[in-house]
Amino acid sequence: MSNPLSDMELPDVAFCIGTNMTEAHPVAATRLKKALARGSKLIVADPRRIHLATLADLYLPLRVGTDVALLQGMAHVIVRDGLMNDHFVATRTQHLETYLEHIAQFTPEWAESICEVPAADIEKAARWYAEADQGAIYYTLGITEHICGVDNVQCLCNLALLTGQIGRPGTGLNPMRGQNNIQGAGDSGAIPDQYPGFQAVVEPDHQRKFSKAYGREMDATKGITKVTAMEEAGRDIFAMLIDGENSVVSDPNQQHTREAIESLEHLVVIDIFLSETAEMADVVFPATAWAETDGTFTNTERRIQRVRRAVTPAGEARPDWWIISRIAQHMGLRNFDFNHPREVFNEMCSLSTTYAGVDWDLAATGRYHWPVPYRGHPGTPRLHEESFPIGRGKFSLIEYRDPAETVDETYPIWLTTGRRLATYHTNTQTGRAGGMDYLAAEEALEVNPRDLEAWDLQDGETVWLSSRRGRIAIKVAGSKRSPMGTVFSSFSFSDTPINTLTGSGYDPVTHTAELKVCTVRIDKIAVADTVGG
């Protein structure tokens, strides 16, 4: 997030797109509700009539995968109606002229023809957001899990640049991170193109710095993404170390993931349960769980916080960092003699630019939002106040593209996936917590009640749900959250593995899977199938 969570109480207009915040980030949503109680306006764009949509002053029910059309239409209106922040674009941006030429073609009527949101509502949304004293954008994986995820984000950046709704309290571009420490995973350099602190691996200076620190020559070329690694498993990739990740259930195209993992010579998994992925491993290590280990998490507002051990670990479970460092030592690697998480964190801070001004003890205060570039720096709760990392913000020229799959005669229904309040990720934790199973004991495919009738299905009936990649049996449940022609399931239940069906395409830049859109078919289960097993 560019702005701190406390800023969520400030905007006059909050524009939420592709974020089911009340279910996936409930406490952040309570902060936004405080703004609404004060009289702030809420615009919600989401294909599903989620709870947040019912709180909205303006709800934009776009067709799945058409965010670019909606957002370009809004930008067009801002320019057409003279709602641009002239001072901001003149002093903080570049490439405005070419952008203005580009955006002229994307009328709200054009946008309506693609995203199915009435042009008048697109105009209203644009006006509200642009005219707000403090306008903020909030988004989640509904924006990024598309083949055009980068395009979607850049369209949002364009809106913020046009209106100057960034770099001030109660504004900003605010992605809400889905997992407790997904921010920390990126910060720490567990990505194929950047060292800790987002230092590009292709920069010779960084290569020298880390080659020296780690005592061996580093590649000057980027690594490959997880998506590519899974594709190359058995051909170029033969061994994997997977820490705390249930790829078989969480990744798209489950059959492909399973085959990829099976084709490895050597798989080592570190986890707290024998997950579907761990079951396939050659060696499994028991890791300490939350509340059994000391360490740090970095949250969605880039706040570095300490987590602490409250109980002794189960059985022989050990911290992940300890297990990994001991595998390294058994491979004969030197310089892996870490004995406390403090040593690990402090080494990272010493090599990172974003964490350079903190250490284990300062992290314990919970006061620091990165970047903290040097000792004594107070941290950066709000990004881009004076300038952008590249200086002036750059407008991007984006064209609308259809999702990887569009509905046709064979697969006439849109499927979109996501999270639910009472389950977390692949449900390995929440599925083993008393009471949570009562709130969400099983998955059911949300289908518009009128579609249930049109497709001759009973509420609660188990059906075959198929895509080009596979088929699962799943119950249907009538729900007005689903628009007609679009169905929804979470990915949390391994007995209804929805990711058997997903995986139609990937963003070409980030390799993020288009988990938010694929096309499916529903078939009745013949009696012979159920009786015969």
Add this chain to the structure above:
Amino acid sequence: MTTAFEKTRTICGYCGVGCTVDVLTRDNRIVGIQPAMDGPANEGALCVKGQFAYDYVHHPDRLRHPMVRNADGVLERATWKQALRKAAAGFLQSAERHGRHAVYGIASGRTPTEADYMMQRFMRAGFGTHFIDNCSRA
């Protein structure tokens, strides 16, 4: 006679909001979770998962010891020494047979940062490659 409650200040392990909580423990078991009124992200609020979904920590399904696949293809209990040796030997062997770019690491968005840092350090210091990613793409 029951022992007293202990309170440990920490951060919730679910979504990315990062709510500050106090974990209540007694006899080395978690018996409750309270939102911290002075938690900067949550200011006293907490959701249903954060407050109640903690039983999994003590669940009988927890992995309690290392496991190694035996000659019959079955995962069976192993000592730390056996498991670490086998894990290390497998990586060395694959790298020797197919080159150092044959090994890949996947880190987690749920583990602490120290685990993620160590994962990338393992790949970079161990193999000199950037064949490391985390689960943020899925």
